[in-house]
Amino acid sequence: MNKLVAGALPVVLLAVLIASFLQFGPLGLLKTAFPPVEAVAFEKVVLEDGRIIAYVMNDGPDEVTISQVMVNDAYNKFQATKSTLKRLEKTIVYIDYPWAETLPLSIKLVSSSGLTFEKEIAVATPTPVPDFRYITSFAMIGLYVGVIPVFLGLLWLPFLRNLSRKWYDFFLSLTVGLLVFLLIDAFEGSLELSSEMPQALQGVGIITIGFFLPYLALLAISRRDSASAVKKTVAGHTLKLSYMIALGIGLHNMGEGLAIGSAFSIGEITLGSLLIAGFMLHNLTEGIAIVAPITKHKSENVLRHLLVLGLIAGGPTIIGAWIGGFAFSQFWSLLFLSIGVGAIFYVIVEVLKYMGNGPQTTLFTPTNVAGFLAGLLIMYATGLLVS
Amino acid sequence: MKPGKSVKNPALLLAALITLSLYAFFSALTEAHSGDHSMKQDHAGVVGEYTFDDFDPVSYLKNWNFNDLPEEKRKKFYKEEILADGTTLREYWIYAVDKKIEVAPGVFFDAWTYNGRVPGPTIRVTENDTVRVHFINHGSQAHTMHFHGYHEASMDGSMPEQFVEPGESFIYEFRAEPAGLHLYHCHSTPLKDHISRGLYGMFIIDPKEGRQQASELIMMMNAFDTNFDGDNEVYAANTKAFYYMDNPVKVKAGELVRIYTGNMVESDPVNSIHIHGNFFNEYRTGTLNTPNAFTDIIELGQGERSILELKFRYPGKYMFHAHQTEFSELGWAGLFEVEQ
Numbered sequence: 001m002n003k004l005v006a007g008a009l010p011v012v013l014l015a016v017l018i019a020s021f022l023q024f025g026p027l028g029l030l031k032t033a034f035p036p037v038e039a040v041a042f043e044k045v046v047l048e049d050g051r052i053i054a055y056v057m058n059d060g061p062d063e064v065t066i067s068q069v070m071v072n073d074a075y076n077k078f079q080a081t082k083s084t085l086k087r088l089e090k091t092i093v094y095i096d097y098p099w100a101e102t103l104p105l106s107i108k109l110v111s112s113s114g115l116t117f118e119k120e121i122a123v124a125t126p127t128p129v130p131d132f133r134y135i136t137s138f139a140m141i142g143l144y145v146g147v148i149p150v151f152l153g154l155l156w157l158p159f160l161r162n163l164s165r166k167w168y169d170f171f172l173s174l175t176v177g178l179l180v181f182l183l184i185d186a187f188e189g190s191l192e193l194s195s196e197m198p199q200a201l202q203g204v205g206i207i208t209i210g211f212f213l214p215y216l217a218l219l220a221i222s223r224r225d226s227a228s229a230v231k232k233t234v235a236g237h238t239l240k241l242s243y244m245i246a247l248g249i250g251l252h253n254m255g256e257g258l259a260i261g262s263a264f265s266i267g268e269i270t271l272g273s274l275l276i277a278g279f280m281l282h283n284l285t286e287g288i289a290i291v292a293p294i295t296k297h298k299s300e301n302v303l304r305h306l307l308v309l310g311l312i313a314g315g316p317t318i319i320g321a322w323i324g325g326f327a328f329s330q331f332w333s334l335l336f337l338s339i340g341v342g343a344i345f346y347v348i349v350e351v352l353k354y355m356g357n358g359p360q361t362t363l364f365t366p367t368n369v370a371g372f373l374a375g376l377l378i379m380y381a382t383g384l385l386v387s
Numbered sequence: 388m389k390p391g392k393s394v395k396n397p398a399l400l401l402a403a404l405i406t407l408s409l410y411a412f413f414s415a416l417t418e419a420h421s422g423d424h425s426m427k428q429d430h431a432g433v434v435g436e437y438t439f440d441d442f443d444p445v446s447y448l449k450n451w452n453f454n455d456l457p458e459e460k461r462k463k464f465y466k467e468e469i470l471a472d473g474t475t476l477r478e479y480w481i482y483a484v485d486k487k488i489e490v491a492p493g494v495f496f497d498a499w500t501y502n503g504r505v506p507g508p509t510i511r512v513t514e515n516d517t518v519r520v521h522f523i524n525h526g527s528q529a530h531t532m533h534f535h536g537y538h539e540a541s542m543d544g545s546m547p548e549q550f551v552e553p554g555e556s557f558i559y560e561f562r563a564e565p566a567g568l569h570l571y572h573c574h575s576t577p578l579k580d581h582i583s584r585g586l587y588g589m590f591i592i593d594p595k596e597g598r599q600q601a602s603e604l605i606m607m608m609n610a611f612d613t614n615f616d617g618d619n620e621v622y623a624a625n626t627k628a629f630y631y632m633d634n635p636v637k638v639k640a641g642e643l644v645r646i647y648t649g650n651m652v653e654s655d656p657v658n659s660i661h662i663h664g665n666f667f668n669e670y671r672t673g674t675l676n677t678p679n680a681f682t683d684i685i686e687l688g689q690g691e692r693s694i695l696e697l698k699f700r701y702p703g704k705y706m707f708h709a710h711q712t713e714f715s716e717l718g719w720a721g722l723f724e725v726e727q
Contacts, residue, residue: 067493068433070620074716075432075491075628110620112493114613319405 038064040109040117041198043090043330046127047105052095054107054119058085059198065112071097072106088200099124130326138261138321145260146253146317149280151310153287157302160288160295165359168295170371172355175245175289176348177375182252182286183344185383189255190337197330206331210338214251215346239305241293241350246313248347249286251340253313256283257320258333281382285375286313293354432716433629439489442504444625445634448604451511451591452477464502476517479510483526483551483573483586490611490621491628491718498585498611499526499573505626506607506651507571507588514566514595523556530581531557533574534590535690537564545574566594568647568673568692583612583619583653589692591647591673601643601696604636608660608687608709608719610652619654621718622709628718631707635724640702647673649692658714659686660695662723663705667697684710699725 039060046053052071058064064085069078082091099105105121128134160171190210194203290309294302323332355363446455453465466478481501488498488505501507512518522532529552531544538561543549551557573586589605609626610619621628638644646667650658661684668678669685673694685693699705708720 065493067435068491070432070717073713075718077432077434079434110491110494110613112495114490114494114496114611114620116614116616116620 037061038111038113038115039199040064040066040085040111041200042107042117042119043198045107045119045121047099047121047124048126050096050098052097052099052105052107054093054095054109055090056085056093056109056117057090057198057200058087059200061087063087066091066093066109067112068110069093069095070106070108070110070116071095071099073108101125128325130322134325135322138325139318141260142257142315142318142321144280145321146257146283147310147314149283150249150253150287150290150314151306153284153289154291154306154310156288157291157295157306160291163295166367168292169355169358169360169365170367171288171292171295172351173368173371174375174378175292176351176355177372177377178285178289178379179245179248179344179348179351179375180372181376181379181383182249183341183348185379186252186255186337186341186344189259190334190341193330193334193337197334201331203334206334207338207341210335211342211345213342214339215342219346237354238293241347241354242290242305242309243312244343244350245293245347246290246309248340248343249289249313250316251336251343253283253286254316254320255333255337255340257317257322258324258336259320261321261324261326262333281385283314285378285382293351433492433718435492437489437492437627437630439487439495441486441488442626444627444630445636447504447506447509447625448606448636450605451509451589452479453508464508470517474515474517475513476519477510477512478519478521479508480521480523481507481532483522483524483530485526488585488626490613490623490626494613494621496585496611496613496621499528499530499581500585501532501588505585506609507586509589509591509605510571511589511591511593512563513593514563516563518559518561518563520559521556522551522559524551524553526553528553528581529575530573530586531575532559532571534559534561534571535569536567536590536592537561543574547576550575563592565674566592568592568649568694570649570651570690570692572651579653582651583610585609585611587651589647589649598645599643601645602638603645603647604638606646606648606660608648608650608652608658610655610714610719612654617654619652619717622652622714623718624648624660624707624721629720631721635704635722637724637726638699640699640725640727642698644697644699646695646697647692648687648695650687650689652689652714655711655714657686657688657711658719659684659710660707661710662695662697662707664701664703665697665699665705667695670694670696699723701725702727 037060039058041057041059043055043057045055056066066080066083066085069076076095076097078093078095080091080093082089085091093109095107102123102125105124107119107121109117111117160168163171190203190207194207197203287310290313291306294305320336323329352363355368452467453461456464464480468476468478470476482503484500484503486498486500486503487495488500490496498505510518510520518534520532524530529550531550533544534542538559541549542559542561544557544559549557569590569592571588571590573581575581587607587609589607606624607626608622608624610623611621611626612618613620623630648660652658663683666681666683669680669682670676671679671691671693673692678696685695687693702725705723705725706720707723708715
């Protein structure tokens with residue numbers, strides 16, 4: 001009972017203090033001394049035939065009323081599901097406007113205090129609606145960009161099998177290089193996305209949670225495994241490592257799919273054949289990363305495992321492309337991106353641990369360093385094709 | 388240990404992730420396509436009604452010397468007295484006050500005003516009258532009243548030593564010359580801020596011999612930079628965007644209409660007025676009796692003004708607006724309703 005009181009005391013005191021501050025504190029002074037701080041963030045804009053639909057959120061500390069809407073610097077009729085928004089409240093603004101395809105578009109919301117909040121669309125194109133044609137197109141994009149290259153990469157397995165331990169380590173280091181590149185790439189992508197989203201959603205917070213969520217979950221799971229009495233075999237461990245890598249890469253590819261799908265649907269990129277080819281080459285290398293640990297693995301089920309590994313690593317690209325294309329949401333996109341970052345980080349640590357158990361006394365042999373650098377360079381070179 | 392066994396836990400995680408992503412997908416999807424929100428598209432681009440009763444643009448068209456106020460109240464702001472030489476002494480009481488005004492439906496602007504109005508009250512006198520303006524500054528900034536027209540340098544209201552500090556007052560006095568359409572405005576610094584915040588008004592000097600009987604309308608072109616970014620968000624004739632679209636200016640076919648118009652838009656070099664379906668005589672600054680042009684559109688630089696005279700030929704609704712189409716779509720557009 002005493003424990004309970006001791007635990008609750010600070011909370012109760014805090015509540016009392018906050019209440020008295022709100023009642024008697026200098027808030028009145030603070031409020032009148034400064035004008036209201038209004039902030040409105042656009043979450044997404046959907047373009048339909050003759051209509052613009054803007055999803056917006058009150059991103060500031062004070063209430064905001066959306067009084068008028070300008071499209072391309074002219075007042076325009078609109079309807080909002082709600083025009084006065086409290087902090088973090090959302091509304092959908094429907095604007096009838098005969099927007100022209102391929103031209104830029106500027107949407108400005110005018111608040112009751114005369115402040116304006118603008119969203120610019122570089123190239124107006126109709127937002128895809130999830131009909132059969134688009135679903136299959138996005139699935140095809142995901143298939144080509146994610147699944148096929150990963151499977152092709154997996155076909156290196158027989159080649160890798162016949163290599164000496166030294167070269168095996170080289171390819172493991174190469175894998176680490178590839179993954180480190182992906183890690184930084186994905187992290188940069190998530191920071192970029194977080195800077196575009198409403199401040200109140202705390203993008204960096206989502207990144208932090210997303211990063212540690214899979215990392216700690218995977219860590220806890222693997223600890224439980226090692227604590228259990230089951231005797232670990234090298235084969236089991238390497239296979240598990242491959243699955244971990246596949247999962248990490250799969251999450252990363254989901255982020256890639258999200259980016260492609262959303263950019264495609266809001267007309268920011270046209271997916272030319274060169275870009276698709278670039279992504280394929282880029283993702284081909286991911287196959288090496290996945291199979292590198294299991295080259296010494298002997299199992300009659302190898303083919304079955306390869307199939308599952310390929311699906312885990314490549315399949316999420318399709319899901320990502322769907323989400324990005326039809327239901328783009330900054331919150332979910334960022335969460336998945338950062339989960340991918342955490343998963344890749346976990347995988348890097350695991351591969352390094354695994355390599356550390358090898359015969360050498362140090363990880364930093366010339367072969368390993370060369371492999372690592374080669375991994376970075378391959379990613380950079382293939383990345384040139386898609387940027 | 389079977390290979391499949393070690394796979395189980397990542398597979399579980401993957402399943403959880405797929406569930407999460409499906410949830411994200413469908414929750415975002417259902418949000419996107421709910422409800423029908425079609426709307427009626429009419430002439431004016433703004434939505435909603437003016438709610439603030441701060442200023443009536445229809446009444447402003449025909450207001451001068453506080454003729455909109457009841458006699459008792461009017462005396463507090465305007466008095467006239469015939470002097471020995473037959474001219475009139477006209478006395479005004481003008482107060483600078485900070486006031487929130489509504490410039491588009493639901494959009495409010497923290498204005499600096501003369502007597503709580505933007506534009507300020509129209510001052511209308513006859514050539515050679517003595518004008519005496521008691522200016523009292525109840526605002527938060529130093530202000531002045533700077534009149535266009537002949538006056539002594541000490542009455543110019545433009546030099547730093549002539550600034551009237553908050554709480555102080557000054558009396559401007561001069562003989563009204565020349566006949567024409569003039570302005571008054573604040574000349575404190577930063578000048579741009581004091582103009583764009585709303586400190587300006589019409590100053591009409593009628594010629595001694597008078598002008599031909601007409602239906603007279605006062606239209607001040609103005610604009611508001613509501614977010615203070617150096618560009619105007621709202622343009623209008625007489626402050627409220629699109630007001631005359633919903634409340635057309637009523638005139639009669641065949642009757643002489645005289646429009647006193649001036650341009651006090653800040654941040655844009657020129658403004659214009661174009662009247663549909665009709666032509667007018669333009670008298671620049673209203674100082675001469677011969678028209679400068681017979682046209683349907685005139686351009687006015689900042690501070691320029693003109694008197695326009697026309698007779699509407701046919702009944703019906705005729706637009707008038709800035710031919711800077713950007714301005715017209717940001718509020719500077721209205722309708723004449725010509726009655727038989």
